[in-house]
Amino acid sequence: MGPSRGLAATRTATVTTSSTSTRHASVPRCASISSASYRPPHHQVLLLLVLLLIVSLSTGGVDAIIELPSFRKAVSNVTSALGREAVLDCAVDNLSPYKVAWLKVDTQTILTIHNHVITKNSRIGVSHSEQNVWHLHIKDVRESDEGWYMCQINTDPMKSQTGYLNVVVPPDILDYPTSADMVVDEGSNVSLKCIAKGSPEPSIIWKREDGELIRFSNGTEVSSATGPILNITNVKRDHMGPYLCIASNGVPPSVSKRIKLVVQFSPSVWIQYQLIGAYDGQQVTLECFSQAFPKSVNYWAKDNGDIIPHSTKYVPEIIEDGYKLHMKLKIRSLGAEDYGIYKCVSKNSLGDMEGSINVYNPNKFLQSGKRQQGYEDNIVAGSSKKVQEAHPKRYPNDTSRRISLEHEDIDLQSYYSDACCGHDDTSRLLHHFLPVLLVIILNNILHI
Incomplete structure (x- = not known):
């Protein structure tokens, strides 16, 4: 029993060992068979990529398989005013996986790539919309920003489009x-x-601030003149005043500069009525017109040179209109001592001028008992009829002599004609003519 049990045990052990050996020996044999026909999954992917590479190389590259990006439209040119913000747009379809960059063409400066600003210029920015439009922002535009800008896609070969930024500058008038x-x-x-400077180049228009026409020496008169230079030859006093030069170039705002032209000249005096007749007790007003620049000193004086001050009898008045003056002297209640020569005097740094007015009594001037009836009626009645306006707009070189009888003016030439034609004999003609002639001769002698 014992040996038999031990053998059995031995057999069992032997069988077990043999069985174990058989399993271990079969493993290498199975592995040897699988290595020739089995590939892990990542090897299959690698093989697939190799096959795709072969196909792509044979048909023109990877780009033939992946659709390349394209520009949806051209980059538009942009015009921006100085100091404003300019925005250039670049629309791209099918961009992924490529990138869009903005460059300044003349300096070859890379400004932005994708969503990142590359330049250190703080005025540059970039934004991107859902429609695959890339916006280049330039804030506070300067003249140096003008030029070509490139929108570039990093394909191989590279794709690009350009747009121009035009910077317009409003006009500015230079002090010098x-x-x-x-x-x-x-x-x-x-x-x-x-x-003036600006972009585009400004045009210049000249006008007078007072609205008067610009007068040239050839006789032409214009409301405005063009060009950077306004030439005036043989300057006259009526050229004096402020002129406006207006610069414009279509970029608001237009600008202007006020230039005042001052014309210097010595005084000139003009008197309309150099003979004034008035009766005792009446009031008369003497008038004198003067022009001068620089501003003149003006006063009334008697024939002896004494200055006439303001008083109850004498009331001087000066009305100024630029370089023009209207001098008046009111004489109240004429007496015998008030008849004679009065002078209006005008003086400035360039010279002086005076004019004379003779105040006389008609009773002493015309002592004939047979005066011309119409003339006598005018003196007595004080008719309001005027022969000539007393306030001219300009200062004509009028050398005529006129007689003023209080509110009545008598033209000497008309008086001579009436006197001649109303009498036949020579004695009567001389009787009327000589007193007038003597007064005129005396007045002219006093002016010499």
């Missing part, structure tokens, strides 16, 4: 060499200059 206020002598030549 633009003219400042000018003081010139009458009769000289003047050139007023107005120089």
Whole structure:
């Protein structure tokens, strides 16, 4: 029993060992068979990629399989005013996996790539919309920003489009060499200059601020003149005043500069009525017109040179209109001592001028007992009929002599004609003519 049980045990052990050996020996044999026909999954992917590479190389590259990006439209040119914000747009379809970049063409500066700003210029920005439009932002635009900008896609070969930024600049009038206020002598030549910068180049228009026409030496008169230089030859006093030079180039706002032209000249005096007749007790007003620049000193004086001050009898008045003056002297309640020569005097740094008015009594002037009836009626009645306006708009070189009888003016030429035609004999003609002639001769002698 014992040996038999032990053998059995031995057999059992032997069988077990043999069985174990058989399993272990079969494992290498099975592995040897699988290595020739089995591939892990990542090897299959690699093989697939190799096959795709072979196909792509044979048909023109990877781009033949992946659709390349394209520009949806051209990059538009942009015009921006100085100091504003400019935005350039670049629309791209099928961009992924490529990137869009913006460059400044003239400097070859990379400004942005995708969503990132590359340049250190703080005024540059980039934004991206859902429609695959890439916006290049340039804030506070400067003149140096003008030029070509490129939108670039990093394909191989690279794709790009360009757009131009035009910077417009409103006009600006330069202090130099633009003219400042000018003081010139009458009769000289003047050139007023107005120089402006801007983009596009500004145009210049000249106008007078007071609305008067611009007068040229050839006789032409215009409401405005064009060009950076306004030439005025043989300057006259009526050229004096402020001029406006207006610069514009279509970019608001237009600008202007005020240039004042001052014309210097010595005083001139003009008197409309140099003979004034009035009776005792009446009131008369003497008038004198003067022009001068620089501003003149003006006063009334007696024939002996004594200045006539303001008083109850004498009331001087001066009405100023620029370089023009209207001088008046009111004489109340005429007496015998008030008849005679009165002078209106005008003086400035360039010279002086005076004019004379003779105030006389008609009773002493016409002592004939047989005066012309119409003339006598005019003196007595004080008719309001006017022969000529007393306030001219300009200062004509009028050398005529007129008689003013209080509110009545008598033209000497008409008086002479009436006197001649109303009498046949020579004695009566001389009787009327000689007193007038003597007064005129005396007045002219006093002016010499």
